[in-house]
Amino acid sequence: MSDLKPSQIVEELDKYIIGQHNAKRSVAIALRNRWRRRQVDPELREEIAPKNIILIGPTGVGKTEIARRLANLTDSPFYKVEASKFTEVGYIGRDVESMIRDLLELTINMLKAREQEAVQGKAREMAEERILDLLLPDSGSRGTRQQSSQAETGSTDDSGLEVYEPEKPAAASETREKLRRMLRDGRLDNRQVDIDVSDRSSSPMVEIFSNTGMEEMGINFKDMLGSMMPRGSSRKRRVTVAEAVEILAQEEAQGLVDMDKVTQEAIEKVEQSGIIFLDEIDKITGKEGGQGPDVSREGVQRDMLPIVEGSTVNTKHGPVKTDHVLFIASGAFHTNKPSDLIPELQGRFPIRVELDSLYKNDFIRILTEPKNALLLQYIALLRTEGMEVAFSDDAVEEIAGFAETVNNQTENIGARRLHTLMEHLLEDILFDAPDIDQKKLEIDRAFVEERLRDVKEDQDLSRYIL
Numbered sequence: 001m002s003d004l005k006p007s008q009i010v011e012e013l014d015k016y017i018i019g020q021h022n023a024k025r026s027v028a029i030a031l032r033n034r035w036r037r038r039q040v041d042p043e044l045r046e047e048i049a050p051k052n053i054i055l056i057g058p059t060g061v062g063k064t065e066i067a068r069r070l071a072n073l074t075d076s077p078f079y080k081v082e083a084s085k086f087t088e089v090g091y092i093g094r095d096v097e098s099m100i101r102d103l104l105e106l107t108i109n110m111l112k113a114r115e116q117e118a119v120q121g122k123a124r125e126m127a128e129e130r131i132l133d134l135l136l137p138d139s140g141s142r143g144t145r146q147q148s149s150q151a152e153t154g155s156t157d158d159s160g161l162e163v164y165e166p167e168k169p170a171a172a173s174e175t176r177e178k179l180r181r182m183l184r185d186g187r188l189d190n191r192q193v194d195i196d197v198s199d200r201s202s203s204p205m206v207e208i209f210s211n212t213g214m215e216e217m218g219i220n221f222k223d224m225l226g227s228m229m230p231r232g233s234s235r236k237r238r239v240t241v242a243e244a245v246e247i248l249a250q251e252e253a254q255g256l257v258d259m260d261k262v263t264q265e266a267i268e269k270v271e272q273s274g275i276i277f278l279d280e281i282d283k284i285t286g287k288e289g290g291q292g293p294d295v296s297r298e299g300v301q302r303d304m305l306p307i308v309e310g311s312t313v314n315t316k317h318g319p320v321k322t323d324h325v326l327f328i329a330s331g332a333f334h335t336n337k338p339s340d341l342i343p344e345l346q347g348r349f350p351i352r353v354e355l356d357s358l359y360k361n362d363f364i365r366i367l368t369e370p371k372n373a374l375l376l377q378y379i380a381l382l383r384t385e386g387m388e389v390a391f392s393d394d395a396v397e398e399i400a401g402f403a404e405t406v407n408n409q410t411e412n413i414g415a416r417r418l419h420t421l422m423e424h425l426l427e428d429i430l431f432d433a434p435d436i437d438q439k440k441l442e443i444d445r446a447f448v449e450e451r452l453r454d455v456k457e458d459q460d461l462s463r464y465i466l
């Protein structure tokens with residue numbers, strides 16, 4: 001995944017996003033540059049700073065969509081965050097540095113999952129042993145005897161020393177092997193066993209605390225509270241053998257992963273190839289000398305500066321340098337311009353790409369071409385009711401044309417218009433689907449015209465409905 005060529009990245013994006021070629025190109029180059037930089041020898045590598053990008057374009061033309069799809073295409077740590085989040089409630093909302101912490105957290109989880117995957121085989125073997133121990137307490141795994149079974153079956157003298165002879169070891173291990181074969185063949189899958197599962201779910205209270213920005217003080221609330229709670233509490237659960245294998249393997253895998261190593265690696269990865277997608281950056285512009293929210297918006301921009309420029313952010317896992325993190329910002333800049341951002345911040349985003357407005361022909365393609373195209377979604381939804389719906393070409397054209405008209409006449413909300421239109425168009429069908437006898441339905445131009453006539457004739461109505 002990490003070494004997709006720019007053309008391949010664009011190709012992947014093309015599967016979901018129509019048009020916007022320039023934007024796709026520049027993010028593809030930026031992504032490839034992450035990879036290129038990693039190949040350069042260390043001395044020069046330090047000198048190569050990322051070229052941050054701003055995507056500018058009207059609302060609903062695919063900016064956020066590009067970010068979402070990009071995230072799946074890269075092996076680099078990728079985190080998308082709305083800049084407006086930092087201006088919410090309170091005076092500045094969440095502290096800006098938290099985006100680096102979140103990026104790191106995400107990377108750690110990703111690497112952890114990958115490591116766990118790598119030790120799956122071993123973990124499974126260990127889980128198998130534990131289950132055999134449960135099923136055959138006396139056979140002893142790896143030559144050691146289970147504590148609990150001693151108490152039950154062995155006689156222990158006062159000194160605590162064990163004085164009991166195991167039954168013929170050979171016979172026991174033979175049974176064990178037999179059982180192992182049955183286990184592997186899945187013949188024990190439906191048997192019930194009691195296992196101890198550790199209660200990992202931390203209480204929701206801890207979660208709430210950990211999100212209130214306490215981290216900036218270097219206090220790790222979650223861990224602190226966690227350690228005050230009864231730790232490692234476990235409870236017995238009765239599950240089938242098949243489930244037990246899964247649960248225990250999971251548990252063993254967690255134990256096998258070296259978290260220190262994972263954390264180190266994650267920090268390195270974030271510092272060297274991290275990408276942060278700052279969505280809605282236009283929402284943090286504020287007029288000079290403005291009052292109220294404007295002040296905090298500019299505050300957010302100022303807070304953002306050092307991070308974008310390169311500084312060290314303290315996290316609970318250690319300091320993270322942001323010098324080489326790539327930032328891709330995006331915003332509609334409806335009522336304002338990129339030049340309304342404070343100049344220092346503007347300068348940190350040297351590459352500007354404009355996205356195009358969408359018109360009828362784009363809408364036709366958006367409705368039908370992407371892998372997750374809107375029409376395909378509705379067809380799939382209605383198929384669950386046993387209905388086969390098809391859209392004729394002229395119907396699609398009519399919908400697309402109408403979307404463009406409404407966008408022109410009221411407000412241009414880009415491809416989002418298609419969503420509101422489609423809902424309105426199919427409302428009756430979606431409501432009645434379970435009861436409709438006619439299971440095959442072709443939606444043609446006449447149907448579209450009929451359904452949309454009322455809103456088409458009455459502009460005010462369309463303002464409300466669509």
Ligand SMILES: Nc1ncnc2c1ncn2[C@@H]1O[C@H](COP(=O)(O)OP(=O)(O)OP(=O)(O)O)[C@@H](O)[C@H]1O
Pocket residue numbers: 016017018019020057058059060061062063064065066331332366370414415416
């Ligand atoms: N070029 C496109 N190709 C395919 N689908 C698109 C395109 N543009 C927009 N869409 C669809 O429209 C919806 C809204 O797009 P998106 O969230 O990317 O808008 P945006 O550009 O981020 O707008 P905003 O500035 O309001 O955040 C998406 O769910 C997507 O399905």
Ligand SMILES: [Mg+2]
Pocket residue numbers: 063064065279280
């Ligand atoms: Mg968006």
